[in-house]
Amino acid sequence: MALPAREQVKYWGIAAAVLVVVLWFLGDVLLPFVLGGAIAYFLDPVADRLERLGFSRVMATAVITIFGIVAFVVLLLLVIPSLIDQALDLFDVAPTLFGNLRDFLIERFPEIMDTGSPLRQSLITVGETIQSRGGELLNTVLSSAAGIINIIMLFVIVPVVAVYLLLDWDNMVARVDELLPRDHAPTIRKLAADIDKTLASFIRGMGTVCIILGTYYAVALMVIGLQFGLVVGFVAGLVTFIPYLGALIGGALAIGLALFQFWGDWLTIGLVAGVFVLGQVIEGNVLTPKLVGSSVGLHPVWLILALSIFGTLFGFVGMLVAVPVAASIGVVTRFAADRYLHSRLYRGLSDRDTE
Numbered sequence: 001m002a003l004p005a006r007e008q009v010k011y012w013g014i015a016a017a018v019l020v021v022v023l024w025f026l027g028d029v030l031l032p033f034v035l036g037g038a039i040a041y042f043l044d045p046v047a048d049r050l051e052r053l054g055f056s057r058v059m060a061t062a063v064i065t066i067f068g069i070v071a072f073v074v075l076l077l078l079v080i081p082s083l084i085d086q087a088l089d090l091f092d093v094a095p096t097l098f099g100n101l102r103d104f105l106i107e108r109f110p111e112i113m114d115t116g117s118p119l120r121q122s123l124i125t126v127g128e129t130i131q132s133r134g135g136e137l138l139n140t141v142l143s144s145a146a147g148i149i150n151i152i153m154l155f156v157i158v159p160v161v162a163v164y165l166l167l168d169w170d171n172m173v174a175r176v177d178e179l180l181p182r183d184h185a186p187t188i189r190k191l192a193a194d195i196d197k198t199l200a201s202f203i204r205g206m207g208t209v210c211i212i213l214g215t216y217y218a219v220a221l222m223v224i225g226l227q228f229g230l231v232v233g234f235v236a237g238l239v240t241f242i243p244y245l246g247a248l249i250g251g252a253l254a255i256g257l258a259l260f261q262f263w264g265d266w267l268t269i270g271l272v273a274g275v276f277v278l279g280q281v282i283e284g285n286v287l288t289p290k291l292v293g294s295s296v297g298l299h300p301v302w303l304i305l306a307l308s309i310f311g312t313l314f315g316f317v318g319m320l321v322a323v324p325v326a327a328s329i330g331v332v333t334r335f336a337a338d339r340y341l342h343s344r345l346y347r348g349l350s351d352r353d354t355e
Contacts, residue, residue: 036161198327205291206241251276
């Protein structure tokens, strides 16, 4: 005999409260494990595909690990140092860029850019703040002993956790399925399948789109000759998972830098703008339909709200778990809405009247 609904709500409420408390107090400790789990989830379809080709699970995991190590070494040697250098240079040159913008505005709009103008003072303040705070932040993270230890721990623990989880992924899923309450197992399996479909479309699909577009933006901008093209491409690719925001932020930053660097060379400035226009065309017509699909179920506003709330409450770990939690809540909400539409609470006596 199943537990009464009130008892079930109590136990599930306690479980949710325990999860929140764990995230609150152990967020920093859980970071490597959350990242490792996300990587294993992302790569599980690759391992399954290799198994269908005749590889054992151990061999499939070994192949993926070798390719991952090679890719990481290439990034570590070729990309990451340049990315850090360009980011530091961008912070250092920010006051100059804002000074050029101030001079341009003074020349075109002298009446609003006099010595005591709030706009002029704001531009000076923003440039100096970016230089001092941005460079200070990066230098602190990269130079402090604690920061180096934390980065090393991430680089050591995350791959180990990801490999072990990837190796035992199917066994873990089967074990969790055995522990499901028998009365609710079919419903939980259906909800879990819907959540997995949403996450697979969003995390795996949008993750791949972010990597492809970020690489395209960075390479194209560097080929054109834009300073800080690698940083701009990285930023644009990083926020591509929020529709239109990646192209908007990256395009505004790239075109702004191009205006200062190539002022008067309108062809080059047009090429910079064309890079983002072409990127949006490719994303909207090729990448997103093929890799993500049309029924992800995560509205951009809902996604931004989840990232804001979880990021504020639980920090970086909260931002990592925000997407899975938002997807889960969305699936459960749609399930509850469907049950409500078929319930007597919604339909009232209409069913009886039609009998």
